[in-house]
Amino acid sequence: MNNLILIILGMAAVTYIPRLLPFLLLSNKQIPKRVDAFLKCIPVAAIGALIIPGVFSATPDMPMAAASGMAFTIIIGLWRGGIIIPVLGSVAVTYLVLFFAA
């Protein structure tokens, strides 16, 4: 099983290095405008792909449940904003839909 420890350490290295390198390479540099504009768009681009299509299979047996939770987040999020209530509320709504549908 020493083999497995080796795998874990190797995985840790190849996970950590890409997370670290940009901090070493970019931190003190002046970044050209065009590149800066590109970097600024990374969050929205990444989050779009992180949510879609994954969210549609969050509750695979009953996609309606996750969809109801998301609808709650959208309504409360647009209306009042915030994080805790939209998130915990969506968990509660999803739970209730799954609970009563089962």
Added chain:
Amino acid sequence: MTKEVRDAFKSGIPIFIGYVPAAIAFGILSKGCGITLLESFLFSAVVFAGASQFIALNLLMTGMGPGGIILTTLLVNFRHFLMSAYLSTRIGKMAKRYKFMMAFGVTDEVFSVLSFQKGRLSKTFIFILEISAYAGWVTGTLAGYILGGFLPEILTKSMGVALYALLLAMLLPEIKKSVKALILTIGSGLLNTILIKLDFLPNGWTIIVCILVIALAGSFFIVDEVQEEIYE
């Protein structure tokens, strides 16, 4: 408690809640693969990367050697390179000194929360967020391994929704302000869906392609905007 600390916990708690059920699943699965408790713990504590840990278990079961598993992990997690590149432009002076520790905790969700904070990112905010995420991932793994499926299935499934809800809740104010953000988000989601359906990219790379293509498209919007401001 300062506002900064409160805000950090407000985003840290949803990440914790979202990571626990996924980590429990990892703990259960790793036990099923015949891995010891210590090894399962090390996976989560040292690698700390959700999807690639599940993939590694799968590959282990198929009998793939260390080289293949490590290479796959590199491919799956390479998207964090782009996320760190963005974050490196956002951290404050004080936070820079801690970059070696900070870089370890750059997960999809931590990145997402950090990217929507206004102004320079402080080390307090970053570390509260990363420690919440890490605590959820590691304790969940141990709980799953030791206790097995102790939470009802519908509860863990609903808890998993927290991560999507968190991303969405942070995105909404952005979308409300700018139609471009909405277009880019949906464009990225559509592109990702198509790429997954086409099924020719290795795991983790559909997101990389989406980031590159959509952020590049977006950068033209933004630069145009800057130039418009100059001309006005």
